[in-house]
Amino acid sequence: MIVGVSATGGIFETRESELVSVEELAFKFAVSNINRNRTLMPNTTLTYDIQRINLFDSFEGSRRVCDQLALGVSAVFGPSHSSSVSAVQSICNALEVPHIQTRWKHPSVDNRDTFYINLYPEYTAISRAILDIVTFFKWKSLTVVYEDSTGLMRMQELIKAPSKLNLKIRIRQLPPGEIDARPLLKEMKKDKEFYILFDCSYRTSAEILKQLSSMGMMTEYHHFFFTTLDLFALDLEPYRYSGVNMTGFRLLNIDDPYVASTMEKWSLERLQAPPKHESGLMDGVMTTEAALMYDAVFMVAVASQRATQMTVSSLQCHRHKPWRFGPRFMNLFKEDSKNTG
Template sequence: MMERIGPIFEMLEGTSLVCWMAFHRGIFELVEGGTVGAEELAFKFAVNNINRNRTLLPNTTLTYDIQRINIYDSFEASRKACDQLSLGVVAIFGPSHSSSSNAVQSICNALEVPHIQIRWKHHPMDNRDSFYTNFYPNYSSLSHAILDLVQFLKWRTATVVYDDSTGLIRLQELITAPSRYNIRLKIRQLPIDSTDARPLLKEMKRGREFRIIFDCSYTMAAQILKQAMSMGMMTEYYHYIFTTLVINFSDLFEHKH
Protein backbone atom coordinates (compact mmCIF):
# COMPACT_ATOMS: atom_id res chain seq x y z
CA MET A 1 0.00 0.00 0.00
CA MET A 2 1.09 3.55 -0.44
CA GLU A 3 0.32 6.34 1.97
CA ARG A 4 1.45 9.89 1.34
CA ILE A 5 2.23 12.10 4.30
CA GLY A 6 3.34 15.61 3.68
CA PRO A 7 4.27 17.97 2.37
CA ILE A 8 7.44 18.60 4.40
CA PHE A 9 8.86 22.01 3.69
CA GLU A 10 12.54 22.83 3.78
CA MET A 11 14.21 26.15 3.02
CA LEU A 12 17.30 25.86 0.82
CA GLU A 13 19.01 29.11 -0.08
CA GLY A 14 15.78 31.04 0.04
CA THR A 15 13.86 28.53 -2.11
CA SER A 16 10.89 26.59 -0.82
CA LEU A 17 11.37 22.87 -1.59
CA VAL A 18 8.38 20.57 -1.31
CA CYS A 19 9.40 17.08 -0.16
CA TRP A 20 7.00 14.17 -0.11
CA MET A 21 7.47 11.10 2.03
CA ALA A 22 5.51 8.20 0.54
CA PHE A 23 4.77 5.10 2.58
CA HIS A 24 4.25 1.93 0.53
CA ARG A 25 2.49 -1.02 2.09
CA GLY A 26 2.32 -4.52 0.67
CA ILE A 27 0.22 -7.56 1.60
CA PHE A 28 2.02 -10.84 0.91
CA GLU A 29 1.33 -14.51 1.65
CA LEU A 30 3.56 -16.52 3.94
CA VAL A 31 5.52 -19.17 2.05
CA GLU A 32 6.55 -22.63 3.17
CA GLY A 33 9.36 -22.59 5.72
CA GLY A 34 8.72 -18.96 6.65
CA THR A 35 11.04 -17.64 3.93
CA VAL A 36 10.39 -14.37 2.13
CA GLY A 37 8.46 -14.84 -1.12
CA ALA A 38 9.64 -13.67 -4.54
CA GLU A 39 6.88 -11.03 -4.77
CA GLU A 40 7.90 -9.45 -1.47
CA LEU A 41 11.57 -9.41 -2.48
CA ALA A 42 10.66 -7.75 -5.78
CA PHE A 43 8.53 -5.16 -3.97
CA LYS A 44 11.37 -4.23 -1.60
CA PHE A 45 13.89 -4.18 -4.44
CA ALA A 46 11.70 -1.81 -6.48
CA VAL A 47 11.22 0.62 -3.58
CA ASN A 48 14.95 0.66 -2.77
CA ASN A 49 15.85 1.12 -6.44
CA ILE A 50 13.54 4.11 -6.79
CA ASN A 51 15.01 5.71 -3.68
CA ARG A 52 18.55 5.28 -5.04
CA ASN A 53 17.67 6.80 -8.41
CA ARG A 54 16.81 10.37 -7.53
CA THR A 55 15.81 11.18 -11.13
CA LEU A 56 12.69 8.97 -10.91
CA LEU A 57 10.86 10.69 -8.04
CA PRO A 58 12.75 13.87 -7.15
CA ASN A 59 12.21 15.17 -3.60
CA THR A 60 10.40 11.95 -2.65
CA THR A 61 11.44 9.16 -0.31
CA LEU A 62 9.59 5.87 -0.37
CA THR A 63 9.31 3.65 2.67
CA TYR A 64 7.39 0.42 3.00
CA ASP A 65 5.45 -1.58 5.55
CA ILE A 66 4.90 -5.30 4.95
CA GLN A 67 1.84 -7.21 6.16
CA ARG A 68 1.88 -11.01 5.81
CA ILE A 69 -1.08 -13.37 5.65
CA ASN A 70 -1.56 -17.11 5.22
CA ILE A 71 -2.03 -18.34 1.66
CA TYR A 72 -5.69 -18.29 0.50
CA ASP A 73 -6.78 -16.52 3.73
CA SER A 74 -9.19 -14.04 2.15
CA PHE A 75 -10.65 -12.98 5.51
CA GLU A 76 -7.23 -11.98 6.85
CA ALA A 77 -6.42 -10.25 3.55
CA SER A 78 -9.62 -8.19 3.85
CA ARG A 79 -8.87 -7.32 7.47
CA LYS A 80 -5.32 -6.19 6.67
CA ALA A 81 -6.57 -4.13 3.74
CA CYS A 82 -9.24 -2.41 5.86
CA ASP A 83 -6.72 -1.68 8.63
CA GLN A 84 -4.34 -0.04 6.19
CA LEU A 85 -7.01 1.80 4.23
CA SER A 86 -8.10 3.43 7.48
CA LEU A 87 -4.68 5.12 7.53
CA GLY A 88 -5.41 6.99 4.32
CA VAL A 89 -3.39 4.96 1.84
CA VAL A 90 -3.56 5.69 -1.88
CA ALA A 91 -2.93 2.15 -3.25
CA ILE A 92 -2.59 -1.52 -2.23
CA PHE A 93 0.06 -3.88 -3.59
CA GLY A 94 -0.74 -7.63 -3.58
CA PRO A 95 -1.50 -10.29 -2.48
CA SER A 96 -0.90 -12.72 -5.34
CA HIS A 97 -3.28 -15.68 -4.88
CA SER A 98 -6.70 -15.31 -6.46
CA SER A 99 -8.99 -15.71 -3.43
CA SER A 100 -7.05 -13.21 -1.29
CA SER A 101 -6.50 -10.85 -4.20
CA ASN A 102 -10.19 -10.91 -5.14
CA ALA A 103 -11.15 -9.99 -1.57
CA VAL A 104 -8.80 -7.01 -1.58
CA GLN A 105 -9.92 -6.00 -5.08
CA SER A 106 -13.57 -5.98 -3.98
CA ILE A 107 -12.74 -3.53 -1.19
CA CYS A 108 -10.70 -1.36 -3.56
CA ASN A 109 -13.58 -1.26 -6.06
CA ALA A 110 -16.01 -0.16 -3.35
CA LEU A 111 -13.72 2.56 -2.00
CA GLU A 112 -12.24 3.54 -5.38
CA VAL A 113 -8.68 2.84 -4.26
CA PRO A 114 -6.15 1.57 -6.85
CA HIS A 115 -5.09 -2.06 -6.44
CA ILE A 116 -1.72 -3.14 -7.86
CA GLN A 117 -2.10 -6.79 -8.84
CA ILE A 118 0.65 -9.36 -9.39
CA ARG A 119 -1.36 -12.39 -10.47
CA TRP A 120 -2.69 -13.87 -13.68
CA LYS A 121 -6.07 -12.38 -14.46
CA HIS A 122 -8.55 -13.43 -17.13
CA HIS A 123 -9.88 -10.04 -18.20
CA PRO A 124 -13.17 -11.11 -19.84
CA MET A 125 -14.20 -12.86 -16.61
CA ASP A 126 -12.99 -10.11 -14.29
CA ASN A 127 -14.06 -7.02 -16.25
CA ARG A 128 -16.14 -5.71 -13.34
CA ASP A 129 -12.93 -4.65 -11.62
CA SER A 130 -11.97 -1.09 -12.46
CA PHE A 131 -9.57 0.29 -9.86
CA TYR A 132 -6.51 -1.82 -10.59
CA THR A 133 -3.37 -2.18 -12.65
CA ASN A 134 -1.89 -5.61 -13.29
CA PHE A 135 1.84 -6.24 -13.63
CA TYR A 136 1.33 -9.82 -14.81
CA PRO A 137 1.91 -10.23 -18.58
CA ASN A 138 -1.16 -10.65 -20.75
CA TYR A 139 -1.99 -14.34 -21.25
CA SER A 140 -2.37 -13.87 -25.03
CA SER A 141 1.18 -12.50 -25.28
CA LEU A 142 2.54 -15.42 -23.24
CA SER A 143 0.67 -17.92 -25.39
CA HIS A 144 2.05 -16.32 -28.56
CA ALA A 145 5.56 -16.48 -27.08
CA ILE A 146 5.24 -20.21 -26.34
CA LEU A 147 3.95 -20.84 -29.87
CA ASP A 148 6.84 -18.82 -31.34
CA LEU A 149 9.30 -20.89 -29.30
CA VAL A 150 7.75 -24.18 -30.48
CA GLN A 151 7.97 -23.01 -34.09
CA PHE A 152 11.56 -21.84 -33.64
CA LEU A 153 12.50 -25.26 -32.25
CA LYS A 154 10.72 -26.84 -35.25
CA TRP A 155 8.64 -29.16 -33.09
CA ARG A 156 6.13 -31.11 -35.18
CA THR A 157 4.62 -32.98 -32.23
CA ALA A 158 4.24 -31.94 -28.59
CA THR A 159 2.28 -32.76 -25.46
CA VAL A 160 0.60 -29.94 -23.53
CA VAL A 161 0.10 -30.70 -19.83
CA TYR A 162 -2.04 -28.27 -17.82
CA ASP A 163 -2.81 -27.99 -14.12
CA ASP A 164 -6.34 -26.54 -14.22
CA SER A 165 -8.80 -25.11 -16.73
CA THR A 166 -7.16 -21.67 -16.66
CA GLY A 167 -4.14 -23.28 -18.31
CA LEU A 168 -6.26 -23.95 -21.39
CA ILE A 169 -7.04 -20.23 -21.57
CA ARG A 170 -3.40 -19.22 -21.06
CA LEU A 171 -2.25 -21.57 -23.85
CA GLN A 172 -5.11 -20.78 -26.22
CA GLU A 173 -2.88 -19.70 -29.12
CA LEU A 174 -0.81 -22.87 -28.87
CA ILE A 175 -3.78 -25.23 -28.49
CA THR A 176 -5.44 -23.85 -31.63
CA ALA A 177 -2.17 -23.98 -33.59
CA PRO A 178 -2.79 -27.37 -35.32
CA SER A 179 -5.54 -25.77 -37.42
CA ARG A 180 -3.03 -23.22 -38.77
CA TYR A 181 0.40 -24.84 -38.56
CA ASN A 182 1.99 -28.20 -39.23
CA ILE A 183 2.00 -29.42 -35.64
CA ARG A 184 0.23 -32.22 -33.76
CA LEU A 185 -0.64 -31.72 -30.11
CA LYS A 186 -1.72 -34.09 -27.36
CA ILE A 187 -3.49 -32.49 -24.38
CA ARG A 188 -3.16 -33.97 -20.90
CA GLN A 189 -4.08 -32.80 -17.38
CA LEU A 190 -2.02 -33.12 -14.23
CA PRO A 191 -3.62 -35.07 -11.36
CA ILE A 192 -6.11 -33.02 -9.34
CA ASP A 193 -5.31 -32.41 -5.65
CA SER A 194 -2.04 -34.33 -5.88
CA THR A 195 1.62 -33.53 -6.53
CA ASP A 196 2.34 -37.08 -7.72
CA ALA A 197 2.73 -36.80 -11.49
CA ARG A 198 4.50 -40.16 -11.86
CA PRO A 199 1.50 -42.07 -13.31
CA LEU A 200 1.12 -39.37 -15.96
CA LEU A 201 4.87 -39.27 -16.63
CA LYS A 202 4.86 -43.05 -17.00
CA GLU A 203 2.09 -42.79 -19.60
CA MET A 204 4.02 -40.20 -21.57
CA LYS A 205 7.22 -42.23 -21.34
CA ARG A 206 5.41 -45.31 -22.64
CA GLY A 207 3.93 -43.21 -25.46
CA ARG A 208 7.38 -41.85 -26.37
CA GLU A 209 6.26 -38.26 -25.84
CA PHE A 210 9.57 -36.43 -25.77
CA ARG A 211 8.51 -32.78 -26.22
CA ILE A 212 6.35 -31.63 -23.33
CA ILE A 213 4.96 -28.22 -22.35
CA PHE A 214 3.86 -27.86 -18.72
CA ASP A 215 1.50 -25.13 -17.52
CA CYS A 216 1.64 -25.36 -13.72
CA SER A 217 2.87 -23.58 -10.60
CA TYR A 218 6.58 -23.30 -9.88
CA THR A 219 6.21 -25.62 -6.88
CA MET A 220 4.60 -28.26 -9.09
CA ALA A 221 7.30 -27.70 -11.70
CA ALA A 222 9.95 -28.59 -9.10
CA GLN A 223 8.05 -31.77 -8.22
CA ILE A 224 7.77 -32.76 -11.88
CA LEU A 225 11.52 -32.29 -12.42
CA LYS A 226 12.30 -34.42 -9.39
CA GLN A 227 9.91 -37.18 -10.43
CA ALA A 228 11.08 -37.10 -14.06
CA MET A 229 14.66 -37.54 -12.86
CA SER A 230 13.72 -40.59 -10.79
CA MET A 231 12.02 -42.13 -13.84
CA GLY A 232 14.92 -41.61 -16.23
CA MET A 233 13.15 -38.85 -18.15
CA MET A 234 15.92 -36.25 -17.95
CA THR A 235 18.01 -37.61 -20.82
CA GLU A 236 18.93 -35.88 -24.07
CA TYR A 237 15.77 -37.27 -25.68
CA TYR A 238 13.39 -35.28 -23.48
CA HIS A 239 12.67 -31.59 -23.95
CA TYR A 240 10.53 -29.56 -21.53
CA ILE A 241 9.01 -26.09 -21.57
CA PHE A 242 7.55 -24.71 -18.32
CA THR A 243 5.28 -21.70 -18.71
CA THR A 244 5.63 -20.51 -15.11
CA LEU A 245 7.33 -17.12 -14.87
CA VAL A 246 8.82 -17.96 -11.47
CA ILE A 247 11.16 -20.89 -11.02
CA ASN A 248 14.10 -21.39 -8.68
CA PHE A 249 17.38 -21.86 -10.55
CA SER A 250 18.52 -24.28 -7.84
CA ASP A 251 15.64 -26.54 -8.92
CA LEU A 252 17.03 -26.61 -12.44
CA PHE A 253 20.60 -27.38 -11.39
CA GLU A 254 19.46 -29.98 -8.88
CA HIS A 255 17.78 -31.98 -11.64
CA LYS A 256 20.37 -31.39 -14.35
CA HIS A 257 21.41 -34.71 -15.89
Protein backbone atom coordinates in the same frame (compact mmCIF):
# COMPACT_ATOMS: atom_id res chain seq x y z
CA MET B 1 14.35 21.01 -0.10
CA ILE B 2 10.95 19.57 0.79
CA VAL B 3 10.95 15.80 0.63
CA GLY B 4 7.54 14.26 0.02
CA VAL B 5 6.37 11.19 1.90
CA SER B 6 4.31 8.63 0.01
CA ALA B 7 2.57 5.92 2.01
CA THR B 8 1.66 2.62 0.36
CA GLY B 9 -0.11 -0.46 1.64
CA GLY B 10 0.82 -4.10 1.15
CA ILE B 11 -1.54 -7.00 1.85
CA PHE B 12 0.28 -10.30 1.67
CA GLU B 13 -0.92 -13.84 2.22
CA THR B 14 0.98 -16.28 4.40
CA ARG B 15 1.32 -20.00 3.78
CA GLU B 16 2.27 -22.76 6.18
CA SER B 17 5.54 -23.33 4.31
CA GLU B 18 6.69 -19.69 4.54
CA LEU B 19 6.25 -17.10 7.27
CA VAL B 20 6.95 -14.23 4.88
CA SER B 21 5.95 -14.34 1.21
CA VAL B 22 8.30 -13.55 -1.67
CA GLU B 23 6.04 -10.60 -2.57
CA GLU B 24 6.44 -9.09 0.90
CA LEU B 25 10.22 -9.54 0.85
CA ALA B 26 10.40 -7.90 -2.59
CA PHE B 27 8.09 -5.07 -1.49
CA LYS B 28 10.28 -4.22 1.52
CA PHE B 29 13.47 -4.62 -0.52
CA ALA B 30 12.16 -2.20 -3.16
CA VAL B 31 11.13 0.46 -0.62
CA SER B 32 14.47 0.21 1.19
CA ASN B 33 16.49 0.32 -2.04
CA ILE B 34 14.59 3.29 -3.45
CA ASN B 35 14.83 5.29 -0.21
CA ARG B 36 18.60 4.71 0.00
CA ASN B 37 19.19 6.05 -3.50
CA ARG B 38 18.57 9.79 -3.22
CA THR B 39 19.65 10.42 -6.82
CA LEU B 40 16.98 7.99 -7.98
CA MET B 41 14.14 9.55 -5.97
CA PRO B 42 15.46 12.87 -4.60
CA ASN B 43 12.08 14.27 -3.59
CA THR B 44 10.25 11.20 -2.36
CA THR B 45 10.50 8.99 0.71
CA LEU B 46 8.36 5.88 0.67
CA THR B 47 6.69 4.55 3.79
CA TYR B 48 4.45 1.51 4.04
CA ASP B 49 1.93 -0.40 6.08
CA ILE B 50 1.98 -4.19 5.75
CA GLN B 51 -0.92 -6.46 6.65
CA ARG B 52 -0.71 -10.25 6.55
CA ILE B 53 -3.78 -12.36 5.93
CA ASN B 54 -4.48 -16.07 5.71
CA LEU B 55 -4.70 -17.63 2.28
CA PHE B 56 -8.26 -17.73 0.88
CA ASP B 57 -9.61 -15.30 3.53
CA SER B 58 -11.38 -12.63 1.47
CA PHE B 59 -13.22 -11.19 4.50
CA GLU B 60 -9.95 -10.53 6.29
CA GLY B 61 -8.55 -9.00 3.09
CA SER B 62 -11.49 -6.56 2.94
CA ARG B 63 -11.07 -5.59 6.59
CA ARG B 64 -7.33 -5.00 6.28
CA VAL B 65 -7.59 -2.88 3.13
CA CYS B 66 -10.16 -0.68 4.88
CA ASP B 67 -7.71 -0.27 7.78
CA GLN B 68 -4.99 0.80 5.34
CA LEU B 69 -7.23 3.22 3.46
CA ALA B 70 -8.19 4.81 6.78
CA LEU B 71 -4.48 5.40 7.47
CA GLY B 72 -4.14 7.06 4.06
CA VAL B 73 -2.24 5.27 1.29
CA SER B 74 -1.57 6.21 -2.34
CA ALA B 75 -1.69 2.60 -3.59
CA VAL B 76 -2.46 -0.92 -2.37
CA PHE B 77 -0.31 -3.92 -3.37
CA GLY B 78 -1.72 -7.44 -3.21
CA PRO B 79 -3.11 -9.80 -2.09
CA SER B 80 -2.54 -12.42 -4.77
CA HIS B 81 -5.22 -15.11 -4.38
CA SER B 82 -8.24 -14.56 -6.64
CA SER B 83 -10.90 -14.63 -3.87
CA SER B 84 -9.11 -11.91 -1.87
CA VAL B 85 -8.11 -9.96 -4.99
CA SER B 86 -11.74 -9.43 -6.03
CA ALA B 87 -12.76 -8.09 -2.62
CA VAL B 88 -9.80 -5.70 -2.31
CA GLN B 89 -10.11 -4.62 -5.94
CA SER B 90 -13.77 -3.71 -5.50
CA ILE B 91 -13.04 -1.51 -2.47
CA CYS B 92 -10.05 0.23 -4.11
CA ASN B 93 -12.08 0.93 -7.23
CA ALA B 94 -14.95 2.43 -5.22
CA LEU B 95 -12.57 4.74 -3.33
CA GLU B 96 -10.42 5.46 -6.41
CA VAL B 97 -7.12 4.23 -4.97
CA PRO B 98 -4.78 2.29 -7.32
CA HIS B 99 -4.75 -1.47 -6.68
CA ILE B 100 -1.60 -3.12 -8.01
CA GLN B 101 -1.01 -6.79 -8.79
CA THR B 102 2.13 -8.60 -9.94
CA ARG B 103 0.85 -12.17 -10.30
CA TRP B 104 -0.98 -14.15 -12.94
CA LYS B 105 -4.64 -13.18 -12.84
CA HIS B 106 -7.58 -15.44 -13.60
CA PRO B 107 -9.55 -13.86 -16.48
CA SER B 108 -12.71 -14.01 -14.35
CA VAL B 109 -11.21 -11.32 -12.11
CA ASP B 110 -12.56 -8.12 -13.60
CA ASN B 111 -9.66 -6.11 -15.00
CA ARG B 112 -11.87 -3.35 -16.38
CA ASP B 113 -11.89 -1.51 -13.07
CA THR B 114 -10.34 1.91 -13.63
CA PHE B 115 -8.05 1.68 -10.61
CA TYR B 116 -6.67 -1.80 -11.15
CA ILE B 117 -3.34 -2.49 -12.82
CA ASN B 118 -1.42 -5.76 -13.19
CA LEU B 119 2.20 -5.90 -14.30
CA TYR B 120 2.10 -9.64 -15.00
CA PRO B 121 1.73 -10.53 -18.71
CA GLU B 122 -1.85 -11.26 -19.76
CA TYR B 123 -2.66 -14.91 -20.28
CA THR B 124 -3.50 -14.19 -23.94
CA ALA B 125 0.06 -12.90 -24.52
CA ILE B 126 1.53 -16.01 -22.89
CA SER B 127 -0.84 -18.20 -24.92
CA ARG B 128 0.34 -16.61 -28.19
CA ALA B 129 4.00 -16.90 -27.14
CA ILE B 130 3.53 -20.63 -26.45
CA LEU B 131 2.02 -21.10 -29.90
CA ASP B 132 4.90 -19.15 -31.49
CA ILE B 133 7.48 -21.43 -29.85
CA VAL B 134 5.71 -24.62 -30.93
CA THR B 135 5.32 -23.24 -34.47
CA PHE B 136 9.02 -22.32 -34.58
CA PHE B 137 10.12 -25.87 -33.72
CA LYS B 138 7.73 -27.39 -36.32
CA TRP B 139 6.75 -30.21 -33.97
CA LYS B 140 4.26 -32.70 -35.42
CA SER B 141 3.26 -34.18 -32.07
CA LEU B 142 3.21 -32.65 -28.60
CA THR B 143 2.13 -33.71 -25.13
CA VAL B 144 0.78 -30.92 -22.92
CA VAL B 145 1.03 -31.60 -19.18
CA TYR B 146 -0.79 -29.07 -17.02
CA GLU B 147 -1.03 -28.59 -13.26
CA ASP B 148 -4.45 -26.96 -12.87
CA SER B 149 -7.29 -25.50 -14.94
CA THR B 150 -5.50 -22.17 -15.42
CA GLY B 151 -3.01 -24.05 -17.58
CA LEU B 152 -5.71 -24.82 -20.12
CA MET B 153 -6.40 -21.08 -20.44
CA ARG B 154 -2.75 -20.44 -21.25
CA MET B 155 -2.92 -23.26 -23.81
CA GLN B 156 -5.94 -21.79 -25.65
CA GLU B 157 -4.13 -20.66 -28.79
CA LEU B 158 -2.17 -23.90 -28.96
CA ILE B 159 -5.21 -26.14 -28.47
CA LYS B 160 -7.05 -24.33 -31.29
CA ALA B 161 -4.08 -24.61 -33.66
CA PRO B 162 -3.64 -28.33 -34.61
CA SER B 163 -5.57 -28.11 -37.90
CA LYS B 164 -3.43 -25.17 -39.05
CA LEU B 165 -0.10 -26.65 -37.91
CA ASN B 166 -0.69 -30.31 -38.74
CA LEU B 167 0.02 -30.92 -35.05
CA LYS B 168 -1.17 -33.84 -32.95
CA ILE B 169 -1.69 -32.76 -29.32
CA ARG B 170 -2.14 -35.03 -26.34
CA ILE B 171 -3.28 -33.41 -23.08
CA ARG B 172 -2.49 -34.85 -19.67
CA GLN B 173 -2.96 -33.50 -16.14
CA LEU B 174 -0.55 -33.86 -13.24
CA PRO B 175 -2.01 -35.70 -10.23
CA PRO B 176 -3.78 -33.03 -8.14
CA GLY B 177 -2.39 -32.29 -4.70
CA GLU B 178 0.95 -34.04 -5.16
CA ILE B 179 4.17 -33.60 -7.12
CA ASP B 180 4.91 -37.27 -7.73
CA ALA B 181 4.57 -37.35 -11.52
CA ARG B 182 6.52 -40.59 -11.98
CA PRO B 183 3.52 -42.81 -12.85
CA LEU B 184 2.52 -40.26 -15.51
CA LEU B 185 6.09 -39.92 -16.78
CA LYS B 186 6.41 -43.70 -16.95
CA GLU B 187 3.32 -43.85 -19.16
CA MET B 188 4.67 -41.09 -21.41
CA LYS B 189 8.02 -42.86 -21.68
CA LYS B 190 6.28 -46.10 -22.66
CA ASP B 191 4.25 -44.25 -25.32
CA LYS B 192 7.44 -42.62 -26.70
CA GLU B 193 6.28 -39.05 -26.13
CA PHE B 194 9.43 -37.01 -26.76
CA TYR B 195 8.09 -33.45 -27.12
CA ILE B 196 6.49 -32.39 -23.85
CA LEU B 197 5.19 -29.02 -22.65
CA PHE B 198 4.88 -28.60 -18.87
CA ASP B 199 2.60 -25.85 -17.58
CA CYS B 200 3.25 -25.71 -13.84
CA SER B 201 4.79 -23.59 -11.09
CA TYR B 202 8.55 -23.35 -10.70
CA ARG B 203 8.34 -25.50 -7.55
CA THR B 204 6.58 -28.26 -9.47
CA SER B 205 8.95 -27.81 -12.43
CA ALA B 206 11.97 -28.34 -10.16
CA GLU B 207 10.51 -31.62 -8.87
CA ILE B 208 9.55 -32.80 -12.36
CA LEU B 209 13.10 -32.19 -13.61
CA LYS B 210 14.47 -34.45 -10.86
CA GLN B 211 11.88 -37.12 -11.67
CA LEU B 212 12.58 -36.93 -15.42
CA SER B 213 16.24 -37.50 -14.63
CA SER B 214 15.53 -40.46 -12.35
CA MET B 215 13.29 -41.97 -15.07
CA GLY B 216 16.08 -41.78 -17.65
CA MET B 217 14.19 -39.24 -19.78
CA MET B 218 16.96 -36.63 -19.94
CA THR B 219 18.14 -37.66 -23.41
CA GLU B 220 19.01 -35.96 -26.68
CA TYR B 221 15.74 -37.29 -28.13
CA HIS B 222 13.60 -35.38 -25.62
CA HIS B 223 12.59 -31.73 -25.76
CA PHE B 224 10.91 -30.22 -22.70
CA PHE B 225 9.18 -26.83 -22.84
CA PHE B 226 8.38 -25.24 -19.46
CA THR B 227 5.98 -22.27 -19.41
CA THR B 228 7.00 -21.01 -15.96
CA LEU B 229 8.72 -17.61 -16.19
CA ASP B 230 11.26 -18.83 -13.63
CA LEU B 231 12.95 -21.72 -15.41
CA PHE B 232 16.14 -19.61 -15.44
CA ALA B 233 16.01 -19.46 -11.62
CA LEU B 234 16.09 -23.24 -11.16
CA ASP B 235 19.29 -25.21 -10.70
CA LEU B 236 19.71 -26.75 -14.17
CA GLU B 237 23.38 -27.64 -13.75
CA PRO B 238 22.73 -31.38 -13.09
CA TYR B 239 21.17 -31.66 -16.57
CA ARG B 240 23.71 -29.59 -18.52
CA TYR B 241 25.55 -32.54 -20.10
CA SER B 242 22.60 -34.91 -20.48
CA GLY B 243 21.97 -33.87 -24.09
CA VAL B 244 18.34 -33.00 -23.35
CA ASN B 245 16.72 -30.03 -25.11
CA MET B 246 14.99 -27.56 -22.81
CA THR B 247 13.05 -24.39 -23.63
CA GLY B 248 11.56 -21.72 -21.36
CA PHE B 249 10.56 -18.06 -21.11
CA ARG B 250 12.34 -15.28 -19.25
CA LEU B 251 10.82 -11.86 -18.65
CA LEU B 252 13.84 -10.30 -16.94
CA ASN B 253 16.40 -8.59 -19.14
CA ILE B 254 19.54 -9.55 -17.24
CA ASP B 255 21.73 -7.80 -19.85
CA ASP B 256 20.39 -4.44 -18.65
CA PRO B 257 22.93 -2.99 -16.14
CA TYR B 258 20.23 -1.64 -13.80
CA VAL B 259 18.36 -4.96 -13.75
CA ALA B 260 21.61 -6.87 -13.17
CA SER B 261 22.59 -4.52 -10.33
CA THR B 262 19.18 -4.85 -8.65
CA MET B 263 19.29 -8.64 -8.92
CA GLU B 264 22.78 -8.68 -7.40
CA LYS B 265 21.65 -6.56 -4.42
CA TRP B 266 18.67 -8.85 -3.92
CA SER B 267 20.94 -11.90 -4.05
CA LEU B 268 23.35 -10.50 -1.45
CA GLU B 269 20.45 -9.68 0.88
CA ARG B 270 18.75 -13.05 0.48
CA LEU B 271 21.99 -15.01 0.99
CA GLN B 272 22.45 -13.25 4.35
CA ALA B 273 18.93 -14.21 5.46
CA PRO B 274 18.20 -17.42 7.43
CA PRO B 275 17.94 -20.54 5.23
CA LYS B 276 14.51 -21.09 3.69
CA HIS B 277 12.63 -24.31 2.99
CA GLU B 278 13.51 -26.18 -0.20
CA SER B 279 11.88 -24.48 -3.20
CA GLY B 280 13.98 -25.69 -6.13
CA LEU B 281 15.37 -22.20 -6.73
CA MET B 282 19.06 -21.41 -6.83
CA ASP B 283 20.17 -19.65 -3.64
CA GLY B 284 19.57 -15.90 -3.69
CA VAL B 285 18.06 -15.74 -7.16
CA MET B 286 15.45 -13.05 -7.86
CA THR B 287 12.26 -14.58 -9.24
CA THR B 288 10.02 -12.92 -11.83
CA GLU B 289 7.41 -12.38 -9.12
CA ALA B 290 9.92 -10.50 -6.94
CA ALA B 291 11.19 -8.44 -9.90
CA LEU B 292 7.67 -7.39 -10.91
CA MET B 293 6.93 -6.30 -7.34
CA TYR B 294 10.14 -4.25 -7.35
CA ASP B 295 9.11 -2.60 -10.63
CA ALA B 296 5.63 -1.84 -9.29
CA VAL B 297 6.98 -0.13 -6.15
CA PHE B 298 9.50 1.79 -8.27
CA MET B 299 6.71 3.08 -10.54
CA VAL B 300 4.62 4.18 -7.56
CA ALA B 301 7.65 6.10 -6.27
CA VAL B 302 8.14 7.81 -9.65
CA ALA B 303 4.45 8.68 -9.86
CA SER B 304 4.54 10.05 -6.28
CA GLN B 305 7.49 12.27 -7.13
CA ARG B 306 5.74 13.61 -10.22
CA ALA B 307 2.45 14.17 -8.40
CA THR B 308 3.20 17.65 -7.08
CA GLN B 309 0.77 19.12 -4.54
CA MET B 310 -0.94 15.76 -4.15
CA THR B 311 -2.06 14.81 -0.65
CA VAL B 312 -3.11 11.40 0.61
CA SER B 313 -6.39 11.32 2.51
CA SER B 314 -7.84 9.07 5.17
CA LEU B 315 -10.67 7.20 3.46
CA GLN B 316 -13.57 5.34 5.06
CA CYS B 317 -14.95 2.22 3.38
CA HIS B 318 -18.49 2.84 4.68
CA ARG B 319 -18.66 6.43 3.39
CA HIS B 320 -17.79 5.80 -0.28
CA LYS B 321 -16.13 9.20 -0.58
CA PRO B 322 -13.26 8.61 -3.07
CA TRP B 323 -9.71 9.97 -3.00
CA ARG B 324 -9.79 13.24 -4.94
CA PHE B 325 -6.29 12.70 -6.42
CA GLY B 326 -6.90 9.06 -7.33
CA PRO B 327 -7.57 9.51 -11.07
CA ARG B 328 -4.56 11.81 -11.48
CA PHE B 329 -2.24 9.46 -9.60
CA MET B 330 -3.49 6.46 -11.59
CA ASN B 331 -2.80 8.28 -14.86
CA LEU B 332 0.76 9.09 -13.75
CA PHE B 333 1.31 5.46 -12.80
CA LYS B 334 0.00 4.20 -16.14
CA GLU B 335 2.17 6.69 -18.04
CA ASP B 336 5.23 5.43 -16.20
CA SER B 337 4.30 1.78 -16.82
CA LYS B 338 4.17 2.52 -20.57
CA ASN B 339 7.52 4.31 -20.48
CA THR B 340 9.25 1.51 -18.56
CA GLY B 341 7.45 -1.35 -20.28
